[in-house]
Each structure stands twice: as structure tokens, then as C-alpha cells.
Amino acid sequence: MEQKNLVPKRRFKEFQNTSAWEQRKLGEVADIIGGGTPSTSNEEYWDGDIDWYSPVEIGEQIYVDSSQKKITELGLQKSSAKILPIGTVLFTSRAGIGNTAILAKEGATNQGFQSIVPHKDELDSYFIYSRTHELKRYGETNGAGSTFVEVSGKQMAQMPILIPTLEEQKKIGGFFERLDNLITLHQRKLEKMKALKSAYLSEMFPAEGEPVPKRRFAGFTQAWEQRKLGEMMEVTSVKRIHQSDWTDEGVRFLRARDIVCASKGEEPTDYLYISQEKYDEYSRISGKVKVGDLLVTGVGTIGVPLLVTQEEPLYFKDGNIIWFKNEKQLDGNFFYYSFIGESIQKYIRDVAGIGTVGTYTIDSGKKTPIQIPSYEEQEKIGNFFKQLDHLITLHQRKLEKLQYIKKAYLNEMFV
Known part of the structure; x- marks a missing residue:
């Protein structure tokens, strides 16, 4: 590797004219220590004072300082695990390889870890923790076996790592x-x-x-009124558009999964459209979606609403999406939030059926109860x-x- 490649693109000012980073093996600047588990049938090994971590406890948290399980000194000896010092970087080394956390107090781990104990004069804990993505990638590529992947302490110790002072x-x-x-x-x-x-x-x-x-x-004291949506507005769908009519531009064409994406604040991977001519032709039959209308998914992830808030024309897939023609019977925002509330969502779950692929139909839409x-x-x-x-x-x-x-x-x- 050439010297010029051993310097990062961005560096703190005081280090810009200092030495290049040095390539080392992880085992040269840290001790790699595996965990162990004693017999779970022996109760005297447990309920001690030593925090004992399992991989399920290593989530998105950075520092860990209290385990759900405690182990005794005797249990620790029987497990072949060691007490790890503050600053140890825990690394999950089996299925789910590469989750990391930093010990904020002394503790020990089960056999699902290869823990990195930095040499204090050579490696900073947070520096190596910040390289979690690199540790994870190395662990995955060096795991052995097709059904049970694991990275050993010896493998971790051989990991090449570039470090500055x-x-x-x-x-x-x-x-x-x-x-x-x-x-x-x-x-x-x-x-x-x-x-x-x-x-x-x-x-x-x-x-x-x-x-x-x-x-x-x-200022509001009156009781709310119980109604069914089919009594208040037309609940329907549109004339079917065939896949051969989909285009790359024109009038936006929605599928149920597009509405689910919108509910999560995500963008769909593939936008679909139909031609303006086809939209005009079919809208003369079905009518046009208007501001304040609600479109609700009827297949897949059912009962997800989309409030129409813009005048731009749009069309959607019949059968997959239920159309509530609001016509200002309800305030649009109130209508939308009523639909994501527990009362209507429970009704949708109840009518969707159990043990089959759930569907929310036009008929179910008409019978949907709402309190207003x-x-x-x-x-x-x-x-x-x-x-x-x-x-x-x-x-x-x-x-x-x-x-x-x-x-x-x-x-x-x-x-």
C-alpha cells in the first residue's frame, strides 16, 4: 500500500502534517477475549454481582452498564469467561455478527462474543467502536460454516486495521x-x-x-355521533387499468404498496403512471379523486389511509384500494386520523378474516363505523x-x- 493511501481525506488541523496512519493487526493493539457459559441447570452460578451479557442485549445502544442477568464468581470460573474492563468493545461473533457496544462498567459475556479490550497506550475504545461497520464486514467475510456462521478470536486478532497515533x-x-x-x-x-x-x-x-x-x-361538550361511512358518502373504486396501460410519465397511478410507502414517509422504488388520455377516458366513467377524499389499502397491508391533499390528478388500482368520496362530509384531516385510530383499525382487523389473506372490501368500507x-x-x-x-x-x-x-x-x- 502506497504512503499516500494511508492518510484520510479529512483530518483535524493539528494532525494534517503529521505521520501517515499505520497498518497493524487488531490483536497487536488489543486483546481479543471470548465469552463462555456455565451449566444453566446449576442455580448457584447465577444471581451474583457480575453483569453477564448475551447478544440479544446489544442493540443500538452505545454504552452498556447493566445486564439482565448476573453471574457469580464461581459461575464465571466454570464458564471460562473473564471479567472485562471498562472500555471493552463487545462484538457479537455468531449469528447476527457485528453488533457492538462499549462496556461502561466491568462485566462478562457468554460465548456469543469476541470482545475487544484495547491496549490503553495504543488503541482508543471509541475509535475502534466507530469502525463497527468495518468490524462487522470483516466478521461476516471470515465466518465459517454455511448454517452456523461464527468468527473466532484468532480470526479477529488477524484483522488488519489502519490507525493513527x-x-x-x-x-x-x-x-x-x-x-x-x-x-x-x-x-x-x-x-x-x-x-x-x-x-x-x-x-x-x-x-x-x-x-x-x-x-x-x-368549549366542546356534546356527545359524538356514531355513523357508518356508507351512510355518509359513496364508497367505491375505479374502472380497471391494465398493466399494458402503465407508462413512465403522465398521471400518477397508485398501488396499495405506494400508499404504504407514503404512510412511512418513504419513496416507492418505482413510480407508475397512465396517459392523460386514458385518465380522461376512465375518469368520465369513475369520476375524479378530489381533495379531502380518502384512499385506503384493501390488500396486503390493509387499512392504511392516504388523504388526498392536492389538486393534481391521480388514478389507482381497482380492488386494491378503496375510495371514500368524502365530498366535505368530514374534515379531511379528522377523517384520516380517525382511520389510523384504534377503533376503525380494530374493525378492519375483525372483518379481514382469520387464517386467510386479509382483505378490506368496498362492502366492509361502507359498514365501517365512525364516531364524529x-x-x-x-x-x-x-x-x-x-x-x-x-x-x-x-x-x-x-x-x-x-x-x-x-x-x-x-x-x-x-x-
Whole structure:
């Protein structure tokens, strides 16, 4: 390897004119220590004071400091495992290879790990933790066996690794630790917002058998009215479009999976369209989808709604999507959030059938029960959830931006 290739694209200013990174073997700068498990039938081995980790406990968390299971000194001796010091990087070495976490307090592991104990004068814990993707890739390519993949401590010790001085490692590790903390903070904010939305959905719509919700805006006291959607609006579909009529441009053509993608904030991998001429021809028969209408998946992942919010023409796959022609009978946002609430979703699960491929049909759509307050209260509720979803989207975008930044820095700050 040429000297020029041993320098990262992006480097902290104080290290820009210093030495190139050095290629070493992981086992030269860290001890690789496997875990072990004593007999589970011997109770005296367990319920001790030593944290004892299994691979299922290593998720997306960075630092771990408390295991679900504790082991005794005797159990540790019988397992052939060792107590690992603070700063050890746990590495899952069997099925599900490559999950990592840093020990925040001493602990031990079962046999599903090859743990990396950095030599304090040669390797920084967070520096090597930040190379999780590289560790994972190496573990997968060096695992043995076709049905039970595992990487050994000897294999891990031979892993080639490029490292700068310990001072530069700590600078890089500290940078990624701050970035990871920021990502974790935004993940928690996003999870909190989603939990808040779920709680409000259960409180701001009446529970089964109840005439009013637990939580209401001030000034609204009347009981909600129970109706069936088929009594309020036309529930239908459209004239069938054949696959041969699909095009690469024109009027957007929706399938059930496109609606599912939209509900997750994702983009479909393949957009479909039909010609303007075909849309005009078929819309004269079926009518045109309007703002405020609701399209709901009837096959696959059933009961997922899409509120039409724009005037642009669109068409959809008949049979797979149920069309609720709202005609301003309900506030559009209220209609949408009623549909993702537990009451309507439970009805859809009940009518879809058990033991077969579930479907939500036009007939089921007509019989779908809905509880409704005054139009004014509907607007209040609909706008509230719309604003809440807007905040969730902002948090999601911030998180995705930080994750993208981290990925870019990982590519540029390591050799």
C-alpha cells in the first residue's frame, strides 16, 4: 500500500502534517477475549454481582452498564469467561455478527462474543467502536460454516486495521462520540413525539362504547355521533387499468404498496403512471379523486389511509384500494386520523378474516363505523394532529441529516 493511501481525506488541523496512519493487526493493539457459559441447570452460578451479557442485549445502544442477568464468581470460573474492563468493545461473533457496544462498567459475556479490550497506550475504545461497520464486514467475510456462521478470536486478532497515533484516535473517537450523542438525542425526541401522538390518538377519539373522548378542546361538550361511512358518502373504486396501460410519465397511478410507502414517509422504488388520455377516458366513467377524499389499502397491508391533499390528478388500482368520496362530509384531516385510530383499525382487523389473506372490501368500507363530533371540533382535532405530524417529520429529517453527516464523516475521516 502506497504512503499516500494511508492518510484520510479529512483530518483535524493539528494532525494534517503529521505521520501517515499505520497498518497493524487488531490483536497487536488489543486483546481479543471470548465469552463462555456455565451449566444453566446449576442455580448457584447465577444471581451474583457480575453483569453477564448475551447478544440479544446489544442493540443500538452505545454504552452498556447493566445486564439482565448476573453471574457469580464461581459461575464465571466454570464458564471460562473473564471479567472485562471498562472500555471493552463487545462484538457479537455468531449469528447476527457485528453488533457492538462499549462496556461502561466491568462485566462478562457468554460465548456469543469476541470482545475487544484495547491496549490503553495504543488503541482508543471509541475509535475502534466507530469502525463497527468495518468490524462487522470483516466478521461476516471470515465466518465459517454455511448454517452456523461464527468468527473466532484468532480470526479477529488477524484483522488488519489502519490507525493513527493514540492522540489522533482520541480526537476522532471524541468527535464521533459527540455526533452519536446528538443522533441519540434526536432519536429520543422522535420516539417521544411518536409516543405522544399515539397517546393523543387514544385519548382524543372515544374508546369503544364511549360517547365522548377522554381529552377534548375547551368549549366542546356534546356527545359524538356514531355513523357508518356508507351512510355518509359513496364508497367505491375505479374502472380497471391494465398493466399494458402503465407508462413512465403522465398521471400518477397508485398501488396499495405506494400508499404504504407514503404512510412511512418513504419513496416507492418505482413510480407508475397512465396517459392523460386514458385518465380522461376512465375518469368520465369513475369520476375524479378530489381533495379531502380518502384512499385506503384493501390488500396486503390493509387499512392504511392516504388523504388526498392536492389538486393534481391521480388514478389507482381497482380492488386494491378503496375510495371514500368524502365530498366535505368530514374534515379531511379528522377523517384520516380517525382511520389510523384504534377503533376503525380494530374493525378492519375483525372483518379481514382469520387464517386467510386479509382483505378490506368496498362492502366492509361502507359498514365501517365512525364516531364524529361537530364539524368545528373535527377541524380542531384534524389540525392538531396535522401539526403534530409536521413536528414528527421535522425531527425525522433532522435525524436523517445527522445520520447522513455521520456516514460522510466515517468515509472521510478513516483510511
